[in-house]
Amino acid sequence: MNDIVLDVRNLRVEFPTRKGTLTAVDDVSLQIRRGEILGMVGESGAGKSMTGMAILGLLEPPGRIAAGSIHLSGDRIDTLDDKAMQTIRGRRIGAIFQDPLTSLNPLFKVGDQLVETIRLHTQLDKSQARERAKELMREVGIPAVDERIDNYPHQFSGGMRQRIVIALALSGEPELIVADEPTTALDVSIQAQITALLKRLCRERGTAVMLVTHDMGVIAETADRVAVMYAGRLAEVGDVDDVVRRPQHPYTRGLMGSIPSLQNEVEELQMIPGSMPRLNAIPPGCAFNPRCDHATAQCRADMPRINGAAGGVACWLATQGAPA
Amino acid sequence: MIAFLIKRTANAAFVMLAVALLAFVIFRFFGDPVEMMVNEQATQQDRIELRERLGLNDGFVTQYTRFVTNAVQGDFGISYRNQQDVMVLIKDRFPATFELVLVATVISLVVGIPLGVLTAVHRDSRLANILQLGSIIGVSLPSFVVGILLILAFSVSLGWLPAFGRGDTVDIGWWSTGLLTPSGRMALILPSLSLSTFQITLVMRLVRAEMLETLRADYIKFARARGVPIRRVQWRHALRNCLMPVITLTGMQIGNLIAFALVTETVFQWPGMGLLFIQAVTFVDIPVMAAYLMIVSFIFVALNTLVDITYAWVDPRLRDDAARAGGANG
Numbered sequence: 001m002n003d004i005v006l007d008v009r010n011l012r013v014e015f016p017t018r019k020g021t022l023t024a025v026d027d028v029s030l031q032i033r034r035g036e037i038l039g040m041v042g043e044s045g046a047g048k049s050m051t052g053m054a055i056l057g058l059l060e061p062p063g064r065i066a067a068g069s070i071h072l073s074g075d076r077i078d079t080l081d082d083k084a085m086q087t088i089r090g091r092r093i094g095a096i097f098q099d100p101l102t103s104l105n106p107l108f109k110v111g112d113q114l115v116e117t118i119r120l121h122t123q124l125d126k127s128q129a130r131e132r133a134k135e136l137m138r139e140v141g142i143p144a145v146d147e148r149i150d151n152y153p154h155q156f157s158g159g160m161r162q163r164i165v166i167a168l169a170l171s172g173e174p175e176l177i178v179a180d181e182p183t184t185a186l187d188v189s190i191q192a193q194i195t196a197l198l199k200r201l202c203r204e205r206g207t208a209v210m211l212v213t214h215d216m217g218v219i220a221e222t223a224d225r226v227a228v229m230y231a232g233r234l235a236e237v238g239d240v241d242d243v244v245r246r247p248q249h250p251y252t253r254g255l256m257g258s259i260p261s262l263q264n265e266v267e268e269l270q271m272i273p274g275s276m277p278r279l280n281a282i283p284p285g286c287a288f289n290p291r292c293d294h295a296t297a298q299c300r301a302d303m304p305r306i307n308g309a310a311g312g313v314a315c316w317l318a319t320q321g322a323p324a
Numbered sequence: 325m326i327a328f329l330i331k332r333t334a335n336a337a338f339v340m341l342a343v344a345l346l347a348f349v350i351f352r353f354f355g356d357p358v359e360m361m362v363n364e365q366a367t368q369q370d371r372i373e374l375r376e377r378l379g380l381n382d383g384f385v386t387q388y389t390r391f392v393t394n395a396v397q398g399d400f401g402i403s404y405r406n407q408q409d410v411m412v413l414i415k416d417r418f419p420a421t422f423e424l425v426l427v428a429t430v431i432s433l434v435v436g437i438p439l440g441v442l443t444a445v446h447r448d449s450r451l452a453n454i455l456q457l458g459s460i461i462g463v464s465l466p467s468f469v470v471g472i473l474l475i476l477a478f479s480v481s482l483g484w485l486p487a488f489g490r491g492d493t494v495d496i497g498w499w500s501t502g503l504l505t506p507s508g509r510m511a512l513i514l515p516s517l518s519l520s521t522f523q524i525t526l527v528m529r530l531v532r533a534e535m536l537e538t539l540r541a542d543y544i545k546f547a548r549a550r551g552v553p554i555r556r557v558q559w560r561h562a563l564r565n566c567l568m569p570v571i572t573l574t575g576m577q578i579g580n581l582i583a584f585a586l587v588t589e590t591v592f593q594w595p596g597m598g599l600l601f602i603q604a605v606t607f608v609d610i611p612v613m614a615a616y617l618m619i620v621s622f623i624f625v626a627l628n629t630l631v632d633i634t635y636a637w638v639d640p641r642l643r644d645d646a647a648r649a650g651g652a653n654g
Contacts, residue, residue, distance in 0.1 A: 056549055058545060058548055058549060082554065086551055086552075086553050086554070087551065088551070089548065089549055089550065089551040090549070090550040090551025090552070091551055094549075095546065095549035095550070097542060097545070097546050097549070099542060102541065102542035102543060103542050103543055103546040104543055104546070105543040105547065105561050105564075105565070106543070106565070106639075106641060107564050107565055107639065108561075108564075113550075116550075116552065117550045117551070117552070120550070120551050120552060120553075121551060152641070154641050165546075168546075168550055169550075171550075172550075172551065
C-alpha cells in the first residue's frame with residue numbers, strides 16, 4: 001500500500017456562522033494512488049472544491065477541518081500550521097484553479113511567476129530556474145518559449161494561460177495535484193486539449209490527481225476512478241467505467257441520465273426533480289431522499305455511509321440489492 | 325505608446341491655454357492695472373503713456389497671445405508691490421515649497437503604505453482598529469490645527485525643533501536648499517509632518533481598502549497554493565496590485581500639497597510660494613497672483629500627465645492596449 005499518495009479519512013469541514021455551524025463536507029474518505037486520477041463530481045455546493053481546499057490547507061476562515069485526517073504519502077498534513085503547509089503547497093501538492101484569467105498575477109511576467117515558484121521549491125539559482133521554466137513551458141505546449149517567457153498573462157489566450165497554470169502546478173514536481181474545475185472556464189474546443197495534457201503529464205510523472213469538476217464528460221475521458229458528491233457527502237465511489245456505465249446511486253443515475261448522448265436520440269433529457277438542499281437544511285437520513293423515487297422509511301431515518309477509500313455506494317437500496 | 329504620449333501632451337497643453345486665459349482675464353480686468361501701478365502724483369499723460377507701453381490698447385487676442393508668449397518664457401511681469409520681476413520672486417520661493425512638499429510626500433508614502441498593508445492584513449486586531457480610529461482623526465483634523473499642536477508640543481514645550489522659518493540654506497545654482505544643513509533639516513520636520521498628516525491617513529486608508537479587495541483575488545489564493553510564503557504574497561504580489569491608485573492619489577495630491585501648502589507655510593512662516601501668494605493677496609498684487617495660478621496649474625497638469633504615463637509603465641495591460649490601440653485581448 002505504499003503507493004497511496006492521498007489518504008483522506010472521515011473528513012468533515014465546518015463553517016461556524018452566526019446562525020449555527022454549517023457542515024460543508026461530511027464524512028468523506030478518499031484514497032488516490034500514484035499516477036491515478038480521481039474525478040470528483042457533483043453540483044455546485046456539493047463540497048467537492050471544499051474538499052480540495054481542505055487538502056491544500058486553504059480553507060477560507062472561518063471554515064475549518066472539524067474531524068477526520070488527511071495523509072500525504074503517509075505524512076499527516078491536516079494538523080500542520082500554515083508555515084509548515086507553505087513548504088507542502090507547491091512542492092508536494094500542486095494546484096490548478098478554475099479560471100486561468102484570474103489565477104495569474106496580472107502584473108508579473110509569466111516567467112517571473114514560474115521562476116519564483118521553481119526557486120521556492122528547488123535549489124536552482126536564477127538562471128537555472130529560468131531554464132527550467134522554459135523547459136516546463138515547452139512541456140505544456142507553449143510555442144516560442146524564448147519570447148513568451150517574458151510576456152505578461154494578458155498576452156496569452158485562456159487555453160495558453162491554463163497551460164501556464166499547469167506548468168506552475170508542476171514546477172515543484174508535486175506528488176499530488178488538486179485540479180479544481182481546470183477546464184470549466186475554457187472554450188469547449190480547448191477543454192479536451194487541456195485535460196489530455198494534464199492526463200499525459202501526470203501519467204509520465206506518476207503524479208496523483210484530484211480532478212474536481214461538474215462535467216461528467218471530462219471525468220469519463222480523464223479519470224480512473226470517480227467520487228460523486230452530494231450535499232457534502234460521498235454518494236458513490238468507484239472505477240470510472242462502472243460508475244459511468246452502471247451507476248448505482250439514484251443520484252448518479254440521475255446525473256448520467258441528464259447528459260445528452262450522440263448515440264441515443266431522446267426527445268427530452270431526464271432531470272432530477274427538486275434541487276440540492278442548502279447546507280443548513282440537509283434532511284435527516286439520506287440527503288438525497290426527498291428527490292429519490294425509491295426512498296423508503298429507512299432512507300428518511302438513517303444516513304447510509306460508505307468508506308470512500310474502498311469504494312461503494314451510499315444507498316440503502318443499492319446495498320440491499322439493485323433498486324427497481 | 326508614442327501616440328499615447330502625444331495625445332496626453334496635447335491635452336495638457338490645451339488645459340494650460342485655458343488656465344492662461346483665466347489668469348489673463350483676472351490680470352486684465354480686475355481693476356485697472358495702470359491705476360495700481362502709478363503713484364498719486366502721476367499725470368493723465370503718464371497714465372496714457374504707461375497704458376500704451378503696457379500694450380493695454382491692443383486687441384484682446386493680441387494681448388492674450390502676448391501674455392501666453394511671455395508666460396511660456398517665464399515672464400509674468402513686474403510685481404506691483406515691490407517692483408521686482410515676478411519670476412524672480414517665484415524662483416526664490418519655489419525651492420522652499422518644493423522641498424516641503426517632497427518631504428511630506430515621502431513621509432506619507434513611507435508611513436502610509438506599510439500602515440495600510442498592516443491594517444488590511446491584521447484587519448481584526450486591536451492595533452488595526454486603533455490605527456483606523458487614528459486615521460479618522462488624521463483625516464478630519466485641519467492641517468493648521470495639526471501645525472499649531474506640533475509647534476506647541478515640540479517647539480514651545482519641549483523646545484526640540486524650530487517653530488518657524490527654513491533654517492540655514494545652501495544655494496545650488498538658483499536653487500536654495502535646506503536639506504544640506506542641520507538647521508535646515510530640523511526646520512523641515514514640523515512643517516512637513518503637519519503637511520503630511522492628512523496624506524498619511526489618506527494613503528493608509530486607500531492602501532487598506534485596495535489590499536482588502538486584492539487579497540480576495542484568485543491569483544492571491546493561487547500564489548498561496550503555489551507555496552509562496554504569506555508575507556511575500558501580501559507585500560509583493562498583493563501590494564503591487566494596489567499601487568496603481570496610490571500612484572494616482574500621490575500624483576494628484578502633490579499638486580494639492582503645493583497649492584495647500586500655503587496654510588502650512590502661513591502657520592510656520594515658511595518662506596515658500598504659498599506665503600508669497602498670501603502676501604500678494606493682501607496687497608492685490610495681481611501679477612504675482614496670476615503667476616502663482618499659472619505655475620500651480622502647470623504643476624497640476626504636468627503631474628496628471630506624468631501619472632497617466634506612469635500608469636502605462638506600471639500596468640503592462642495599459643501599455644499594450646495603448647500600443648495596440650485597444651486591440652483584442654487574449
